[in-house]
Structure formats: C-alpha cells, structure tokens
Amino acid sequence: MSFLGIDLGTSEVKVVLTDDDSNVVATVGVRLRVENPHPHWSEQSPQAWWNATLDAIGGIRTEHAAEFAALRGIGLSGQMHGATLLDRSGNVLRPAILWNDTRAYAECVELEALVPDSRTITGNLAMPGFTAPKLLWLSKYEPAVYRSVHKVLLPKDYVAWKLTGEFVSDMSDASGTLWLDVARRDWSDRMLSATGLSRDNMPRLVEGSEPAAQLRDELRREWGVSGPVVVCGGAGDNAASAVGIGVVNPGDAFLSLGTSGVLFASTARYAPNPGEAVHAFCHCLPDQWHQMSVILSAAASLEWLSALLKTDVSELVGIAPKGRDGNPPIFLPYLNGERTPHNDASAKGVFFGMTGSHRAEHLAYSVMEGVAFAMADGYAALRGAGTELHGASFVGGGSRSAFWGRLCATALGCPLHLHEGSNIGAALGAARLARLALGKDDVSAVCSMPLVLDTFEPQSDARASTQERYERYRRLYVSLKAEFQA
Template sequence: MFLGIDLGTSEVKLLLLDKGGSVVGQAGAALDVQHPQPLWSEQDPAAWWHATGAAVATLRERHAEAWAQVRAIGLSGQMHGAVLLGAQDEVLRPAILWNDGRSHAECAELEAAAPRLHAIAGNLAMPGFTAPKLLWVKKHEPEVFARVKSVLLPKDWLRLALCGDKVSDPSDAAGTLWLDVARRDWSDELLAACGLSRAQMPRLVESNAASGVLKPELARAWGLGPEVVIAGGAGDNAASAIGIGAVKPGDGFISLGTSGVLFVVNDRFSPNPASAVHAFCHALPQRWHQMSVMLSAASCLRWFCQLVGADEATLLAELAQNDSAVIERAPLFLPYLAGERTPHNDPFAPGVFFGLTHASDRAACTHAVLEGVAFGLADGLAALRAAGTEVRQLSLVGGGSRSPWWAQLIADALDVDILVHAGSEAGGALGAARLAWLAAGGDISAVCSRPAITAHHRPDPKRHARLAPRLARFRDLYRRLCGA
C-alpha cells in the first residue's frame, strides 16, 4: 500500500493506492490563506502539519487495514512557496506563497543581477517564484534574512516534519529560479545573485527516488511499520502528470485547481521565457515539461459561490437549464483575482466583470466566470503554441474536472479534445502515491499507466465559433484596462 500526500493551497489531500494501482481511499483537511496586505498571500506551516494530522486520522479510521500496510509515502505540493528556517529549523516567518505578488520590484533586480537567468533557469523572474521572495525579505525584513539557515519549499518542509531530512526534487526546485534546469542541480550563480549559497538549499533527489524514512516515533504514533520510505515527490503539476500517466513527450493535461495549468511533457529542456511559458524538470529522470499558469481558476468559481451565497452544484445546475441562451446575456469576466502569470506576467492585473445589464442574472454571471477561466487557458495554449508546442488532446485533472459542463466549455474554447480519467479529481495526491510506489521499487511502465477514460469532450465547431469573438473581446479588454 502506498500513501500520497498533496499539500495544496486550500487543502491537504491524502490518498491510499494499492499494488494493483487502485485508489483505496482518500481524505482531506482544509487550509486557509492569509492576506495581511494587498498582494500578500501567506500560510503558517504549522497549519499544514495540523491539517496533515487531521487527514491521517480520518484516512486511518476509514481504512484501518489498508492504512497499516503502507510501505512508502510520496509528496506533492504547491510550488514556489518560501519557508524560511533558522539555525534550529524554527520557522522564521509565515510562508510566502506562489500567488503572492509583493516582490514585483525584486524581479527586475534579479534580472539585472543575474544576466544568465533565462538561460539557466529557463523562466522569467515573476513574483510567484521563490527567488524574488527572498530578495524581498532581504530588503524589507533584513533581520529575518540574516537568520535564514535553510530555505524549503512547502512539501519539503512537510518532509522535514516526516523524516527529519532537508530534501527537494528537480521538478519542485525548478520553480525557485535557483536551479540549473538542464543540469537538474542548484546554480551557484543564481543563488549568489540572491545573497544565498548551496549550503542553505536542501539536497536534491529525483522524484521517484527514496529521500528518507519516516521517523520511528511518527510511524508508531500513526500505526505504521518500520522503514516506511519517503519518495522525493514532486511539485503539484508534475505529480498530477504522473497521476494521469503523462510521461511521454507530447502528453499533456489541464489542471483546474486553485490555479489553472496547461502542462505538456518534453524530452529536453525547451525554455521560451519571452512567452511567459515555464520550462521545468518533470518528475522522472531525463524528462522536462513546458507549462502555462493562470493564478486563479477553480478559485474564481469558489469566490463567486461565496459572493452569491450558492454552492457549485446549484450554479452549475442553473447553467445546464440555460445552456443555449445564457451566452447571449453573459458579461465578460477577467479571472485575474490574484494578478496573472501566463501570458501577461502582471501581478496587478485585475479581476473584472464587464458588460453587465439588467439581463445579467446569476446563471449568466456563472457562465462568464467559467468562460473567463477557459479563455485564460486559451491564452496559455496560445503561449505554448508560440513556444513551438502543439497539442490536439489534453486530459483534465483537479477539482474542476468534476463538472462535465465546464470540461465541454474548455474543449469548445480551446478547440482541443478534453479527456477525463477515473480519479482525475485526485490530482497531485494520486501522482504522489505513484511516486511512493516507484521509490519502493515499482516499474515505471506499470506504475505510470493511463487511468481509464470516463469522458471524452470533443469541441463543438458551432460553439467554438460563438466563443471566438468573445475571446477576442476578452483579450482586448485586458489590453485596454492594463495598457498592454
């Protein structure tokens, strides 16, 4: 039995996987995000550990027999977060998250200080990445920066709590702007540009390799046997790719979680930072990937649910009843509730409803929100195509994959086939469990198979044609509002 732990932004998810590749059980515990100032986004790592313990208790209670057979644990997690530790491994300040935009000025400073940044890291300096966050701390909290003994990514802080070792993997480390992505190793040049050194970084292992062993006292407390291996694990999107079997060049998927990601596997390092496309290491040796990222995706729907006081099921049911006519009265929605990455690299991009009238009822606005996210993904696909990547079929993972209506809208907007797989909503937790299996000796070809297809959404040419002028107005609206 193999355990996957996915440390997300809004939830910690746990998943049990058996030797046959079947999901035995899942559990989760919610997390909150703090926004103490505009553009800031933080979490207390102690909340991650508390939520993990709560999810462990639930999963252990529901599946006691299977739980006791866990042989290995895999980790997946939100990327780019900065967990700063002191000499005694104490957390020095709240973790600065991936969707934090405070370090926009430091991005320009990093680009100037590290002229070879794009060639080495394969990415533009963006506020979401880890390196500019440390420059911000160095400038605005110098007393904290002076005490920094180690910098860990979120899932790697969780690993420290599990086994006492400071370890990361290339897929997650590639999102720091400190990794030589082609060489899959830390870059002393990029670290020095931030006033840091290799000594402050965790050691690196591949995602499918063992990184440590669960602490004996924790194994006893959790009712597990000795020598439970901890896999290297992966950043959330690379782990999601492992979960749906996207391991060969050209394989790709869309993740609809808090953020929205379009991910395509490559067999070589293929950077194209001019298009704000990310080029990272994949979660298997000798594999890389390109990725476009929008900062708010399913979180837009959650925000709208809170705004109108209705749950997702109710809103989606209203859409199904209004499907043929709702587009005619729907406003446009810019989904930039936390700024945007691909293709704009704009932490100040605003979320907008535009074109509201007396006919703009709740269903019309729900359509606008889901459509706005789909259009953001279309922008990401355009950026990948500009970088030389072409896809005609993408899998859909994450919580948003539960909605057939949304999946069809994405297929129509992007004009690509969208596949939904069994267990696709598990996202990174399933990939983390598969990485645990690999670390315990599993064979890649057997472990990383494609889950069964449960739905195939083919683009409707008529709906694509109706959406095309709205997508053009969506893009024009951003240009007019933001002066781009």
C-alpha cells in the first residue's frame, strides 16, 4: 500500500508519496503565485491550485509508477482561512481571498458586535485573515458575488472536492473560519447567521483522521490505480505539520518559520486566550485541541529584504551572524500587519536605530532577530493561556538556518529540536492521516517523532543582551501603535 499527502501551501503545492510504514518514497513541489491587486489584498486562483496538484501528482506517477499504483489513501493539508466561493453549478465566483489578506479589518469589529459572545463560541478573536469577516466584506463591496455563493470552501477542501466530488472539511481547518464552535466541534448556527449563511453553505465536518470520501473513479482509472482510494478529512497546514513531526500529545510543540511564523502547542483540552490573539483550534485528531500564536511575516520578512537588497536569501543568512556587532537596528516584522499578540492589521514594518555605518549584514541580523522576538511575543501569549514549553520541534524553511534556530531558542528561553524530514512536515502529516483513516494503525504507531538531527539551545552568554533588545522591541510597538493607525 502507498499513501499520498498533498499540502496546498501559499507558495507551492507539495505532494509526498509514502509507503505503508510512512517512509517517504518521493516528493514533488510545484510553485504558486500570489496576486496583490490592491494594498492589503492577497488572492490566488483555485484553478491554479488544481493544476499544480495534478502536475505534482503527475511527476510522482512518472517516476514511481509501481508504488503509485498501490495507492490506497490520500490526505490533504492546506493554507487556512482562505475563502473559496462556488455557485450552484460549481463555478468559482472570484479568486480566493487568502489568510494574509487584511481588507476585512473593519468587518471584524462588526462581526463581534453582531455576536457579542463570539469569542466564547469560537475561542478566538475576530481577525481579518479569518474566513467569516471576508464574507461580510463581500456582502458590502461585491454584493453580486455574495448573492451567488452556494458553498464556501477552504483551499484544501476545494482540492478535495475536485478529487472526490464531495464537500467535506475537517475540524482543525474549520476552526480558522470563525464559524466553528471549537469546544463542541460543530458549526455554530449563530456565527453563520451573522454573515448571512447557514449550514447548507458549509461542507460537512469529519475528524482529520477519519474517511471523508472516495477518489473519483475517473481519476483512479486515469492514474492506473486498481483498488478504491480513501480520502481522509485532512487538516489545516499547522495541524498537519504537527502530525508529520509527531506533535500529537499534550505538551508537545513546534515552532515553524515559513512565510508566516507559528508556535503550535498540542493540548488535551480547549484552552482559549482570545485577549492576546492566541488561536485555540481543534487538532486534526479526535478529542484533541491545540493553541497557536501566529505572526504574518516570518521567512517572508527575509524574502522581502532579499528582494530589496537584490541579494539571495542564502547569502543574507550567511552574513547575518556578522551583523550582531555594530549595534544593529531593531526590526519590527509587521510587513503585513500582525496577529499574535497585537491583532493589528495596521501595524507596519520598521527598522529603528539605523545609522550610516549599517550594512547588509546588520539588516539581515535585525530581520532574523525581529522574527525571533515576534515568536517570543507569541510564546508569552501562550503562557497567558497556561502553556509552558520545555522544548519544541523546529520546522519550516527557516529551520535550515542553525543561526536562526539559536536566535529563536534564546529569545524564547527553550531548546528547539531539528528533525529529519522536517521540511515536508505538512505533506507527510497529511499522508499519515490517510493511513490512519484506513483504521488499521493507532496514532502512536503512525505519528512518531522523526529522528532529532540537532538541538539549538538558548545561548546563555547572549541572554542578557537579547532580553534588553527584546524589551526595546516591545516598547517600540507601544510607542508607534497610534502612528500605525494614523
């Protein structure tokens, strides 16, 4: 038997094929483009997701035909919150509005006024990246589109529909819509009604590790697969990454530096802290939850600097350690606003303290340090919800930098562990969920932690100076908040 994990990210679709012991047989990635037609807007074409998925699967089929023919399960993970809108004929009504789109900030205030106890129901603060405020925005500014909406799907659930013909979502991804009663693991009729929708507009819900549908017969025949193929509920990208890296028990955690930055902690109970913009979501495994702090521009901040300086990211990472000396500027990584802990769509990126002596290495250091400080802010918010970490797995593209790992470990005050295969965590997690959906293995057997390759410990000799700069970093946001709003 083999299993396919499909991870629909913001910048690429990544597909991994595993054997029946969850060993990776092959992986293929196909790049995606994000469109920014106006300030604060971030959109993608759902058809581009589907085309990229087919191209990636085609690459694996070409190189590993025999293993692919033994396919028995498919799992999907994906970027969360995106509003993918279909009419009654299944036509896509407009480009999908993505997680890092902040146009609906005013509608967040409106939604919380419409449902005063929304934070109690959803466990989360209304944020412009979430799905529900996007629909309120559409009702005002694109009313013809809004009136035509028959189904609202999250990105991975659109791909699942193309694979199966069924409208299905899982608890972890649905938690990021603001339409889910997270404690009850069910759609909230009150939250749906506040945006003019009902359960009829939503996909049905299953747990991420449960069977959701079957692969369409025409696709199965085209791909040369003889037996039936189960498609499981799947997961939002971070919950899938947790399964891929083995973060499935209470107290387990990971820190991800991808386009966004995430600190994820698995919990045995529902433990919200909306006042500090902590995300309290369902895990993709039954009867489990998790907390997340999220920053919107992690590796994206370094990519921005790379484009600005016309210098490869790898070169910036290489010269950043030299930038520690020379009193580098303080960097606020709020290039697209911020979530945890500020929930401020108006926040802006800032270099503070620049002089004529600062060079590229100082800016590279400042950006990497600023992201580490933002993650430390997130950990402080998680601690406000009762979470204490003794360590965390280190994943995402930023985990390729040991220097960045040590910066984050020092800022948070806890060790970070780099695992084998950490760069394919979400796709691997999706494949593991597909294996669980067949019902032949238990979670402990499937969702083990990969081998630890390295551990980045907090640097005791840098702790005092790091803490001093971190306090300046925190004061800067407070001082500039009113200017951001102006």
